[in-house]
Amino acid sequence: MSFSIFEFYQYSTLQNIQVDLIAAQDIEREVKGYSESLISGIREKEGFNIQNPETLQIENNNISYLFFEGYTERVKDLKNWQIENGVLRDREDRINPYQSNILVFEANSKVYGIVFSGINRAKAITKDCFPAETWGHVLPVENKITEDLLYWIFKRFIDTPRESLATEYQLHVTALESYMGKTRDNVNAMRGEGSRISTILGTLAFLFNNEELRAIRPAIQHGNEKVLLEIGLTGTFKTWSNAYRGQHFRTITGQRKENAIAIFIFLKILPSLAECYKYHKDKDQWSPQLKVDFLKRLGTMIRDEVDSVLIKIEQENLDIDENEGILDSDYEEFELEIEDDDDEVIE
Template structure:
């Protein structure tokens, strides 16, 4: 799975103006030099733009471009090291930039964190701390529990009536550890889904994640969601309009933009409608967890009964 993070531009710039910032970077960037040998340090932006790089959402064209940014900086602790690869640190990020409803956003093929923000700000010539901010999609553990509950108890049904959004599978969970339980596919038996859910519940790590395979209309994409803004996606899981797309940049960017603008918003809207309708809330979460516990207890008691019968029959055979 490939890592990505989502960022918002909070400056009064549109898509074309942002592209011009990248195109004219030599006019505003400052060339830094390595004090050890006087060599110029790299600062480079490459724009991959194509007339076909357009995502269409409900009749609205959403143009996008792929940006590759490279910047070298001397690592102060090694500034006198004669080995250049020890002395000079290279930061490189690749990201997609697009605009929808007068809002410019970035999808960076790197995790959410300070280093990503620093690189994104440097590439976009942003100075203020709030010019670019991370978007964690407003995720919460309650949303994760709701997804578990919908997939467990309403496996083949829409997440909310007349929304055409489903969870086809839960491919895993994670917390502080990953083990064989994490590899169980949600398309398996109900007991497997229960075990995955229990493993999630028993892990107290605040950075829990969940990997649903969302289906919206005829589009499928498996995405690992987390609470810290670093996500992963499995492009090989994609089924839909971009399945046979030969241009990997267009396929990857379009799939991610589709997830950010269509697939996830519809899933989040279904969750919010259940909360609004009071068909999901703290009591429902409590009943869901209690129901899992009761079902596991029933399964254990059934197994113990089977073992007791087998032992009794074995004892009779020995007489």
């Protein structure tokens, strides 16, 4: 599942925003050049009730949240409105409906919203469903994820995979399943996937910094809770509820489990990652020069790996040539053995 995180700056408690959510009506928006109003608003989700918050426990904290759907409409290309002779297509052929699940919760006297979609769609839905004149500013949370932090995670996993990311934190990267990069000219994208990509690491061009590291997908363990999380620079996060292992949410299923994991990632995983990264920078255990040294070392590791594979391939080719000579000398005898078994029935 994909999700993006926003802050509702006008609110400080869940109760405050709950009052406005209960009273919220559909919004009719006028669009220049379009003769009909477009609709935006919130919808209740089956099994959830805006008037009755859900509650979950994360470590020693009880977290209450509200869960609903955000819905909005956007106009399709005006050139495709008409069939012929000025006849308009049906309304459903002239608009694009967008919807996404949303949960809101309170933490540290602030109200946050998790929108279960990528950042671009989430921005459109929050802009239309929560106009600033009514709801105040609703903006993406500054998540402190940088390319340098992604490289730091890479290095920590490759160099010290069994150690916590910092002494004071029970935070471990236990696997690295994927990475994504893009050329500096933003023309070509690349992605590596699989349980061994941390040792393969794509191409040498990537390692020599011709590529921009855009996202990685580590398995992260916080205490006894383990999640698979794709972290990127855009503000979109991805996780997989079937990859979750832990105690907090083992009795929860379905959408409630996804909600719990997303809240846990925001409240526990992301802040801990940022703090561990800052700790290493403050202690001069990570710096631009250490990053360069790390990339050079990885380049050497991959060259050594490539040389090893080439030697193995050459040896296999030699073995094949030798075996072909043996097979040629035995071929006539082998043919006679087959002829001796003509009466055998093969099913």
